[in-house]
Amino acid sequence: MRAEAWIFGALTIFFLVVTPIYWFSSHEPAGTAALLLTFFLVFMITGYLGLISRRIDPRPEDRKGGEIAEGAGELGFFPPHSIWPLFCALTVALIALGPVFGWWLMILGFALGAFTCTGWIYEFYRKEHAH
Structure with missing residues (x-):
């Protein structure tokens, strides 16, 4: 989960930088509000993933020495076709x-x-x- 938290953290910084630039260049309240709400949404997801990554044991893809074989096994139940x-x-x-x-x-x-x-x-x- 740590990699996902870093990705969303980068998006948070991006929206933090882009929102005021958009406001000063266009003075449009609707687009600025949408970008501001997107910033808060991505910030919330970043915080959630950061907290979860501290609580659970690191997955094989989260560790530097993780092997592909460690992630093998049943991933879950995937339903077949349905009408x-x-x-x-x-x-x-x-x-x-x-x-x-x-x-x-x-x-x-x-x-x-x-x-x-x-x-x-x-x-x-x-x-x-x-x-």
Whole structure:
């Protein structure tokens, strides 16, 4: 995590330098506010990664003498293909089109949304992917 903290630290310094330059060159409040908020966001991420890097043991890529083989092994569970994100996106489209074409379409979208979200959440408890 230390390398990531340094990367975000460099971005923090970049936004700290660029924000006043942008303000003095353009006097635009919207862009300056966006750059200022981006500075605070990157500063927050830098602080979080810096604190986490002190609490956990260094990963192989964080140490100078770390070997590639030390990072071998299972990285986690990566789900296979799923059709449920498509159905959830279509449901959101129905809900968004509800105020345009009629509130009944929005109500139908919420009903289908309950079904599709439930299907997406519980897809690994049924059929071939069941635990």
